[in-house]
Amino acid sequence: MTRLGQAAAPRAFLQAVQERSGQNLEACLQCGKCSGSCPICTDKVGGPRRLVAAILYGLKEQALQDPTWWYCVSCGTCMTRCPVEINMYRVATALCELAEAAGVKPVESDIHLFEELFLKSVERFSRAREVQVVMNFNVRTWRPFKDLAQGLTLMRKGALSLAEMVPGGPGDQRAGRIFARVRQVSKEK
Amino acid sequence: MKVSYYPGCSLEATGKPYDDSTRQVCRALEVQLEEIPGWICCGSSPALKMNQLLSVALGAFNLAAAEKRPQAEVVAPCPFCFRRLLSAQEEIGQDQKLKARVEQAIEKDLTGQLTVHNLLGFLHDAVGLPAIAAQVKRPLTGLKVLPYYGCYLVKPPRVTHYEDPDNPTALDDILRVLGAEVLDWDFKTECCGAGLSVSKTERVVELSGRLIREAAWRGADAVVVVCQLCQANLDMRQREIGRQDRRRYQLPILYFTQLMGLAFGLHPRTLGLHHHLVDPLALLHQKRLL
Numbered sequence: 001m002t003r004l005g006q007a008a009a010p011r012a013f014l015q016a017v018q019e020r021s022g023q024n025l026e027a028c029l030q031c032g033k034c035s036g037s038c039p040i041c042t043d044k045v046g047g048p049r050r051l052v053a054a055i056l057y058g059l060k061e062q063a064l065q066d067p068t069w070w071y072c073v074s075c076g077t078c079m080t081r082c083p084v085e086i087n088m089y090r091v092a093t094a095l096c097e098l099a100e101a102a103g104v105k106p107v108e109s110d111i112h113l114f115e116e117l118f119l120k121s122v123e124r125f126s127r128a129r130e131v132q133v134v135m136n137f138n139v140r141t142w143r144p145f146k147d148l149a150q151g152l153t154l155m156r157k158g159a160l161s162l163a164e165m166v167p168g169g170p171g172d173q174r175a176g177r178i179f180a181r182v183r184q185v186s187k188e189k
Numbered sequence: 190m191k192v193s194y195y196p197g198c199s200l201e202a203t204g205k206p207y208d209d210s211t212r213q214v215c216r217a218l219e220v221q222l223e224e225i226p227g228w229i230c231c232g233s234s235p236a237l238k239m240n241q242l243l244s245v246a247l248g249a250f251n252l253a254a255a256e257k258r259p260q261a262e263v264v265a266p267c268p269f270c271f272r273r274l275l276s277a278q279e280e281i282g283q284d285q286k287l288k289a290r291v292e293q294a295i296e297k298d299l300t301g302q303l304t305v306h307n308l309l310g311f312l313h314d315a316v317g318l319p320a321i322a323a324q325v326k327r328p329l330t331g332l333k334v335l336p337y338y339g340c341y342l343v344k345p346p347r348v349t350h351y352e353d354p355d356n357p358t359a360l361d362d363i364l365r366v367l368g369a370e371v372l373d374w375d376f377k378t379e380c381c382g383a384g385l386s387v388s389k390t391e392r393v394v395e396l397s398g399r400l401i402r403e404a405a406w407r408g409a410d411a412v413v414v415v416c417q418l419c420q421a422n423l424d425m426r427q428r429e430i431g432r433q434d435r436r437r438y439q440l441p442i443l444y445f446t447q448l449m450g451l452a453f454g455l456h457p458r459t460l461g462l463h464h465h466l467v468d469p470l471a472l473l474h475q476k477r478l479l
Contacts, residue, residue, distance in 0.1 A: 020241070039380035039396055071392075073383040074237055076344030080354050085347055093241045100239075114388035115235035122236070122247075126229040128198040134387050146390075150425050150466060154203075159464035164202055175229045178250060181294040182243045 010058015013098075017055050017063075020094035027084040028052045034078035034088065040071040048078050048088045055091075064099040068092075070108035113140060123179045126172035131164040192262040192311070193255045194222035197270040198230050204267070204417030206461025210446035211266050211308060213460060217324050217453045218316055222264065225255050231273040234384040245287065246294040248277030253297040262304045264311045266446075268341035268416045271307040276348055278303060307342050309415045309445065313359040318366050326454035328368025331476050334448070335409040336360040337400065338377050339419040354378060360445055364413060367452040372407050376400050381422040390426075397422045398430040401438055410472055411441040413448060420444065424466045441469035451478060 018025055035047030045067050054063040074089035082088075099106070106112035114137050121129050131151075138146045154160045200208035215222050232247035252274060255263050265271040281288045282301045292298055306315065338360060343351040351357060357377060364371045381400060382393030400423060404412050414420045420442050427438040442465065450460040457479055462469055473479045 039382070040385070040392065069238075071385070071389070072238070073340075073380065073385060074234055075340035075380045075383060076348065077340065077378075077380065079345035079347065085345075087345065087348070089237065090241070092238060093244070096238055097240060108388075110388040111385070115238055118233065118235040119239065122230045122232065127201070128230045128233060130199060130202045137387055147425070150428075153466055154464070157464055159205065159461075160203070172229075174227070174250070175247065177296075178246050178294055179243065181296070182240065182246055185290050185294050186240075186242060 010060070013058050013060040013063070014055055016098060017091060017094045020097060021087070021090040023086050023088075023091055024084070025052055025055055025086065025091070028056065028086060029083060031083060033081040033083070034086075037077045037081050039075060039077065040068070040073065045071050048091075051088075052086070052091070060102075061104075064095060064102060064104045065107050066095075067108050069095045070106065070111045110141060113137060119179075123176045124171050125169070126175035129164065131160060132167055135165060136167075190219065190316070191221040191223060191260050192264050192306075193258050193260055194224045195228055195231075195251060195255070195263055195265040195270055195274065196224065197265060197267040198233075199267055199417045203421055206447060206464045207266055207417050207420070207444045210444055210450050210460040213455050214312075214446045214449045214453065217450075217455065218312075218320060220316060223258065223260065225251060225258070225263070227254055231270045233269055233273070237273070242287075242290060242294065244273065245277045245280055246291050248273045249281060249291045249299055250295045250297065252278055252301075252303060253295060253299055255303055256300055261302065262306060262311075262315075264306045264308055266308040266415075266417075268307055268339060269418070271305065272341045272349060275305040275350075278305060279348075307415075309338075309342060309359050309363075312449075313363060318362060321363060321449070322366045324453045325367060327452055327478065329364075329448060329452050329476075329478060330368050332369045332448075332478065333372055333408060333410045334364055334369045334443075335372050335374055335404050335407060335412045336364060336377060336445075337412050337414050337419060337423075339414065339416045340378060340380050340383065342415055343378050360413065360415060363445060364448065367448055369448065372409055374403060374407055376403050381419045383418055383422070386418070386422050386425075393422050394426050394429045394433075397426045398433065401427055401430050401440060402434070404440055405438060409440065410476070411443050411469060413443050413445050415445055417444075420465075427467060439467055441465065441467050441472055443469055 032049045035049040041047030051068045069092035072092040078088045232244045236244040343354045346354045382396040424442040431438045447460045
């Protein structure tokens, strides 16, 4: 088991992921049930088994640039099948935090943009204003008319109101305050 | 029976029919839903992906607000909100250090003694099938439905405490009590593409496409869902899926609460049945259910 006898630096990365995620990756059997059942695993998105292997071998850059954890929708299927019950979406969170701390540019810029816009909405309004987040995303990715037909049909049916599309409006500080304190508490750690 | 109610952001926007039908059905079942005063977003999948402390803190803020109410039970229709609230309480309960940091972040103390229900589990177990059966005035005879549970309600079972993640049956049970013909399929808990709907739409078309094709092949009249994100993905992407197959899919995607309301004899307008992209009204007329 060469992976357990490594130099300090790669080992430190494994430990950082394990500590942040609360998951014992060293128990991984590399059986591949996770990737076999993963809905986002493709020829371009390696899937959980490869990702865990990279972490176990201390391949920090490879792991932090793996699109798998960006694509992860936290469906929980891999953990459901995993014989040692590794929770991969918690590993995804750990990698996202570590990538941010290391200044690694998000490899999946669209997924990252959507998630950032969503959280900005929550930070400002204390609620996710879905329709605005979607419209904002479409404009910023240069596809302002994407899904417009569906949106208009839903409006015609009264399922979406015009008010939901108007940007701005009164903010709500409560979530913003939590965001600020989380940033502060994280620094203190 | 009185319980705290956490609708979540989607149910105020794209998932409005889910909220409307939930409130109508609960009223008929004499369940009093008290919306948690001053609730905020649970952070959903973006917070869960980006920052653990933020994700737990947003959930915990709502738990703290619910803990102030006299009732100790919280019901959330959205499976993601449900899983976030449940996880926040459990993770805080297992980790004193996390609890201290979360309480610092939300400036509130937590006791961690709430019972967090998802709507399906609550109606199936706490309200019960006999009470539901007693309200059925117009059985859904002749309606062939496929129950679709999606992911977040059942998986992973270590988190959701769902007893059978491979073959859940609570939704099947309720639909049968309503008088519908429940079809079986292998896709009860297969992923629809979830939160990738906006940023990676092509993946959602592919994943939801598997479900729509299977449902059409099984001869279902409708797919019944418990999640507004599943509803949106399956309802919105049928046109693109059909384009790939050179055919037109017109499969209504309905909330189970809408069908409960229909069977209870409630007015279809109050259930938001006219708010879906694939219109279910023609089908329901044809089946003499309206």
